[in-house]
Amino acid sequence: MKTRYLGKEKFQVSALGLGCMGMSFAYGGAETSQAINTIHAAMDMGVTFLDTAEVYGPFDNEVLVGKAIKGFRDKVQIATKFGFRILPTGQGLERMAGVDSRPAHIRESVERSL
Secondary structure (H helix, E strand, O other): OOEEEEOOOOEEEEOOEEEOHHHOOOOOOOOHHHHHHHHHHHHHOOOOEEEEEOOOOOOHHHHHHHHHHOOOHHHOEEEEEOOEEEOOOOOHHHHEEEEOOOHHHHHHHHHHHO
16 A cells, blocks of 8 residues: 655555545444444555544544554554534534534544544
């Protein structure tokens, strides 16, 4: 697998990444075991860059990715998007109420994604 460097610090990732949104949020989702098998298959092919977001659930997708990479955390890089204002009730996109980039909210989002 070819790799790329991101940023000034030479952060190395696989040239191909795996977008994990559809595994729990869109397109009908997938069974957890199937999604984990997909992530493992991608890793077996050299994919080290996984993409997720707090809004996919919220946080359901990040939990799924966490389960899939347990024991392999040092072999992958995770990109997660955050800073959304998510309502406490509703389903899917109806919970999206805009963005919130206040430092306190970003800290909360990052801590919840861990």
